[in-house]
Amino acid sequence: MVSEAGSCAPVPDDLILRAPKVLLHDHLDGGMRPETIIELARESGYADLPESEPAALARWFSEAAFSGSLERYLETFRHTVGVTQTAQALRRVARECALDLAADGVVYAEVRFAPELHLEQGLTERDAVDEVLSGFTEGTRLAQEQGQGIRMGLLLTAMRTATHSRQIAELVVEYRDRGVVGFDIAGAEAGFPPTRHLDAFEYLRRENAHFTIHAGEAFGLPSIWEAIQWCGADRLGHGVRIVDDIEIAPDGTPHLGRLASYVRDRRIPLEMCPSSNVQTGAADSIEHHPIGLLRRLGFRVTVNTDNRLMSGTTMTREMTLLSDAFGYGLDDLEWFTINAMKSAFLPFDDRLTIINDRIKPGYAELRAILADRLS
Numbered sequence: 001m002v003s004e005a006g007s008c009a010p011v012p013d014d015l016i017l018r019a020p021k022v023l024l025h026d027h028l029d030g031g032m033r034p035e036t037i038i039e040l041a042r043e044s045g046y047a048d049l050p051e052s053e054p055a056a057l058a059r060w061f062s063e064a065a066f067s068g069s070l071e072r073y074l075e076t077f078r079h080t081v082g083v084t085q086t087a088q089a090l091r092r093v094a095r096e097c098a099l100d101l102a103a104d105g106v107v108y109a110e111v112r113f114a115p116e117l118h119l120e121q122g123l124t125e126r127d128a129v130d131e132v133l134s135g136f137t138e139g140t141r142l143a144q145e146q147g148q149g150i151r152m153g154l155l156l157t158a159m160r161t162a163t164h165s166r167q168i169a170e171l172v173v174e175y176r177d178r179g180v181v182g183f184d185i186a187g188a189e190a191g192f193p194p195t196r197h198l199d200a201f202e203y204l205r206r207e208n209a210h211f212t213i214h215a216g217e218a219f220g221l222p223s224i225w226e227a228i229q230w231c232g233a234d235r236l237g238h239g240v241r242i243v244d245d246i247e248i249a250p251d252g253t254p255h256l257g258r259l260a261s262y263v264r265d266r267r268i269p270l271e272m273c274p275s276s277n278v279q280t281g282a283a284d285s286i287e288h289h290p291i292g293l294l295r296r297l298g299f300r301v302t303v304n305t306d307n308r309l310m311s312g313t314t315m316t317r318e319m320t321l322l323s324d325a326f327g328y329g330l331d332d333l334e335w336f337t338i339n340a341m342k343s344a345f346l347p348f349d350d351r352l353t354i355i356n357d358r359i360k361p362g363y364a365e366l367r368a369i370l371a372d373r374l375s
Helices: 013-018 034-044 054-065 070-082 087-103 125-145 165-174 194-206 221-230 240-245 258-265 274-279 291-296 315-326 330-343 348-374
Strands: 021-027 106-113 151-159 180-186 211-215 235-238 246-248 254-256 270-272 301-303
Touching: 013 315, 013 348, 021 087, 021 235, 021 301, 021 315, 021 330, 034 054, 034 070, 034 087, 054 070, 087 106, 087 125, 087 151, 106 125, 106 180, 106 348, 125 151, 125 165, 151 165, 165 180, 165 194, 180 194, 194 211, 194 221, 211 221, 221 235, 221 240, 221 258, 240 246, 240 258, 240 270, 240 291, 254 258, 270 291, 274 315, 291 301, 291 315, 291 330, 301 315, 301 330, 315 330, 330 348
Parallel strands: 021 106, 106 151, 151 180, 180 211, 211 235, 235 270, 270 301
Antiparallel strands: 246 254
16 A cells, blocks of 8 residues: 555665666766766866865765756756767766666666767767767676666757757657667756747657656746647656646645646656755755655656756665655655656566566565564
8 A cells, every 4th residue: 555645654774775766867967976077077188177076076066056046057067068078988977877876776767868968079969879878788787797787778858948859859769779768858948948849849759759858847837738738748857846736725635727637647757856856946845845745646756866966866865855754665665666667768568577577576575674674
């Protein structure tokens, strides 16, 4: 049975670390290791890093992300993108991404990056995609050798402030049998609605390709409505502001508006990133994050990291924060995980195999361990 928020004691940290996890919303350039950034900067001659020691650099990224200044937050990506302009750099950060996620208990991950941001030193967009896929392959192999099996999928991101979305969409279709599982658009929502990229979305739909859209994080319900009803998004990146279409009566009864009802009824997945949402002001705190209400109402909610470096986070940390804030038990964490796996851009049989072979047995083992501790 699924527990209500606050009805269970939080899950012990060591069990959350061991829990099988599925990650759908994670940016490659937002999850790099600080020491790797420093080494890549030294190798490439990039001289603009604000700090030269890993601990200090990690602290700078975190403080910049939590500064409340959008300009300073965006500056963080200038540095991570700045040091990943070569084939070797992209392959390395992709390999390390797979290894880091596997060590965190992630059994399936969809990681996204924008090829158009890595062309300053002669790479083509295809070169960038090839190198990231090669890095994922290397990292997956090394993780498997360490007994940490993980499957990686790549999402190609187009910047909503640019005009390359159709070109990136065509790359998604070209590479969809080689590890690219879908398409995404990201960047500033206000002033840059997803409908500016209808040509890309219509092309993807004609080609039976999957896509997600960053929506409902900074801008609100119009962004969500356009992403779904005009563009046909399979999933919503964040989607936090769907709560603006839910009213809570004085007696505590929730009343869903037409859009919120549609999102819930159609089981449209919400790629929620609790720590990141607090950073960007989309949520006041973890304890007041809309995920608590949306989970109780049965929306297709998933838990994600967004930018592990900027948020100083992992999937283990995100789940721990939610367990502590809402009293979520293992049943709840499994529910989030199966939601994510059901929503992955993989063939149905592959999703079912991961659920039945990795997720359910993994949580069953954790329940047995917890029961033994409590007996």
